[in-house]
Amino acid sequence: MRFPRTFAVLGLSLLLPIACTTLRADEEHEEASEHEGGHPIVLTSPLIKDVVTTQEYVCQIHSRRHVEIRALEEGYLEEIPVQEGQKVKEGQLLFKVVAVLYKARLEADKAELELAEIELRNTRKLFEKKIVSDQEVALAKATREKAKAKVDLASAELGFTRVKAPFDGIIDRQYQQLGSLVEEGDILTTMSDNSLMWVYFNVPEANYLEYEMQEGAVDPASPQQLRLPEANIELRLANGKIFDQTAGDTVTVESNFDNETGNIQFRADFSNPKGLLRHGQTGTLLIHQKRKDAVVIPQRSTFEILDKQYVYVVGEDDIVHQKAITVAHEQDDIFVVDSGVMATDRIVIEGVRQLHDGDHVKYEYKKPEEVLAHLKHHAE
Template sequence: MKTLSNSILSIRQNVPLFVSIAALVLYSSCSSSTPGAGAPPPQELPVIAVESKPVTTYSEYTASLEGNRDIEIRPQVDGYLEAIYVDEGAQVHKGQTLFKIDARPFREQLNTAKAMLLSAQASLETASINVSKLTPLVENNVVSDVQLRSAKAAYNAAKANVAQAQAQVESAKINLNYTNVTAPADGYVGSIPFKTGSLVGKVQTEPLTVLSENKAVHAYFTMSEVDFINFKEHYAGNTIEDKIKHLPEVELLLADNNIYPQKGKVELAKGQFDKTNGTISFRATFANNNGLLRSGNTGKIRIPSVTSNSLLVPQEATFELQDKVFVYALTDSNKVVGTPLTVTGTSGHFYLVSKGLKAGDKIVYKGIDRLRDGVQIKPQVLPADSVLKTAAL
């Protein structure tokens, strides 16, 4: 207990010494930092000069794809579906058998028609014999010519019966052939709602399937009234048909954002606007030799437009404030100033700018999140071509 009291007494006696040492250290620290204190050096940031270049921009319109012919496959005779030779989505060729309808009733109809033809031919032969027999008798005045005329009339009737029987035979053959339902063109089989054993017929509302002929594919898209007015003003020609002819080849952007390798051509514009949504329809046609496109696909039509000179500003060099696009422009004193831009469109990863900058102006390319108006930087000027290539990737 006595030892603890002595320790406390010793600490109390040395408190002034501890305070003096702490104050000396603090003063020394402040004294050593104050003489060398000053503003930090300006940060080094990449800077590019804005350039004016010819640019191709694209107007995009949502499109739905259809084969150049979607053919409904319907039965031409009534009967039970005996066999289905194709599967949904299969590629088929013209003349290939798709379905088989029970042919037995139609085969018997053909046999009956052939028998009736034989009977009619026999009657015709009999009538011909009667005419041949009566002709010399009439010439020799043995019998009256009334009998000969009656015989000739019977012959003509028999001849007509033969022709009718022949037609029935041909009709029976046609119906028998209809039991084999074949593809009228090359294409792809759609959905098949019927199964083997289903009763099908000519009056049914639903087709056996729909065959899409896809050697060429139509992409249907619509323009708003404003877009249509711009289209009429932009392209040469006195009529809409003439203006369509002056349209460049268009691209098809697929659902996976890949560009279809072959370009298409706009061929048709609908004659009037749709009253419900205020749009007018167009159609572009694309070759589809490899069968990559199918009816029912969706995508976007991209119509190119070439602008002779546009200021290109990389989007990553911009920031948005209150729905406006800004860049940090560099002044002669290497200070940055937030500058609003008037953006007229986009091309890849670039903004097309009409106001706010001019060709040759320098802007900060990267690191803009660390800046504010009036901050001085140390510019690291980058070649414009390298920036264009990098931003385009």
């Protein structure tokens, strides 16, 4: 009865290595056939080419001159010859305050001036006859000058009852109506000069440094001006259409960063000949800039681990190596790369999800020009 049990144990011990060998062979077969059974592995190389990159910034649109028109004297509004939204010329009458009191004050001050001049003439005659001293003449002169100053002041106050346009522009909302009693300093309306629009946008520090460090960007004679070489600055409106004027390649930079946001404010100037842009609008500012000899790869060749971008590079021994890259710009379905890969590298563009670092692969190679000609996919 003991021999059969011994033979059974011996037989089991002989079968175990065979089973393990078979299982390991099956696993190796599955691993080897994984690439073959999945998507084919396709390689390409980074392409060196000139590309136009685009940076987008949310922006606020302001008139070059946007001012509040306020009452300089108190009184009732007697006349408002303009309407909201109307274009006006410099010096055109906007509001008129009842001027009766100011006219009366001016006439009274003129009469005092006339009396002071008569007094001065009489005092001079008496001085010539040596009846009064030169001090009396000086006092009469001072009285005359004081009266003249009062006339000038009354004349100015009368002029302030007529509120005129300080420049060519557009009248905005009217805050007071005909017959309203206004006090000195009350706001009557606002006015905008929309011939040139100032477009403000916030730029992160990293982008600011990239712009500043470009050759020829800063002119020591105008440090507040920043020139973006080979750039074209456009404005996309709220309806998605591009404004028909451009800002060229120059922007104005503020002096300080915002400590809370880490941004610095830029300003681009847009001519507005048709008057389409108005103060207070919003849009998206587009900075198109040509980058020469940029390293370009398809987005679908990359994958992300902990907010870092990687690609699989295949060496001469056909072994896959995971490599980190630094992305300078994202443009449609390509990445412009600052570092991590070279034009001579071979990177995986199809079958990325099937691979692991250190895998040995069989692959098909496609020229980068062919791959980049019809890209439609984003990074995996």
